[in-house]
Amino acid sequence: MRKQRGKITDLVFLAITAITAFSVIAISIGIFIVLFKESLPAINKFGFAGFIFSNEWDPVKELFGAAPALIGTLITSFFSLLLAVPIALGIAIFITEIAPSFLKGIIGTAIELLAAIPSIIYGMWGLFTLAPIMSQDIEPFLQSTIGKLPLIGKLFEGTPLGVDLFTASIILSIMIIPFTASIARDSFNLTPSVLKESAYAIGATKWEVVKDVVLPYSKLGVLGGVGLSLGRALGETMAVAFVLGNLNQIPTSLFDAAATVTVKLANEFTEADKDIYLSSLYYLALLLFIMSFTILAIAKLFLLKAKRQ
């Protein structure tokens, strides 16, 4: 009798845990279906190519296109990765190969705290502290040096206002450093010490060991970390919302104000008074969801493969 009851309770517990575990699948699929359903009117009206290649964003004429927001998202993400990845790798190398053991923990924790600071704090700090420094000192300095070069100089044209792609990318790059750094650190640590020691034994310097043994051995893990950071950068909202200006135009210089998908959503979602307006915003959200989900999934695959190695 008692055993019977134990069995029933066990089944009930099993059922409850199974349902909660499957809720993750339900939520993921649910998000996709709901976003798709909400964006259907916009999909029907503008199509796919007609939406992503159009510059128009006119609530009065009810014409909507995603090009400026998508380009803004891609530029900020790309530029922040370009800045963050080398630095994050440097930090990981410093922690695993150079730092004395008492510093390892401290620096590792400090870098991870960068990830704990909420994005709204980054945004506020960016608006009130970093943007003025950018517009008064750093951006004019860049204009008078790199800005004078042919071709690249074009990227640094315009009035340096501080509220632009450049500031937003710098802030984003600081925010995503910890994601690449901590995964790169873990992958570096997985390099068998026999491999490293054999390189030292034939007279390699420390840097040569890092460059020719550790980095090639852990490249899958590092790529996974970079993908994860890219996924984060694509979806970052509040930090960028403060310093990008939400200007619907295709930027020609890094010192232009712009918009990203997330900034558009954050600023306009509650103002969307017409169905097609809201539906277009959902269409943007759907595109963002698909982009970040795909990139995160690829990154996760790399990490799983690296783990199995």
Place this chain on the structure above:
Amino acid sequence: MILKKRKIVSSIALFICFLTACWGIFWLTFIIIDVLRHGITAINPELFLKDPAPPGEAGGGLRNAFIGHLLITVFATLIGVPVGVLGGTFLAEYGRKYNISKVISTLADIMVSVPAIIIGAFIYAIIVKPLGHFSGWAGAVALGIIMIPTVLRTTENMLSLIPWTLREAAFALGAPYYKVIIQVVYRGAATGILTGIILAIARVTGEAAPLLFTAFNNNYFSLDMSQPIASLTVTIFQYAMGPYEEWHAQAWGAALMITVFILLATITGRLLIKRRYKD
């Protein structure tokens, strides 16, 4: 000669790595000091005890936002933690042999990093739109959903660290599986699970994007979760983007409180886990 050159190259490269670490630490200290410097002048009893004054007028505080934020976070925790812990239990215990469990844990890893604003848009469509108005409940559900994958993954990891022999010992005494889990496995993994919960709470406390179009905002004091309710993060966004000096100061005060809370919670979580799993 060549050897000397290689040694110099090595030293330079390693020095650059050292500089990158300084770069990271520099921004961390810069941000924390800046938030402290601006925030500390805005901290006074009024900030916690009074509701907002009309725009542009001096005085007033953010009592409504502090209480609203607390309510939303508490209810989000009540949604996210049970679902996350139980789901993680399935993955590490009953379902550990099935492929679907691996799929769920991979999916959860992806969902941890999915943009929070997407969750906000999702909740807007399934809760706010049908009800016709913003509500505290919608905000709590949004944050709860963000918590689930984090808590689920830590629970799964922590439970898998408990050695199988321990479970087998309990099985040998004739205990059914659920009793083994609750009385043996959970007890062994309690610190780890608690850490996961603390870190998840720390993460959602700083979220603003999913609250923008779920809980929205409210300039008045309210305990009614079925109505729009103020939160610190949304208030920071509104005040910092607003035109008044008063607002900016209060936004810095709120930013300081949130930063201090989150950094303390994160560090506590890390220390807890370090003490429990020294290796």
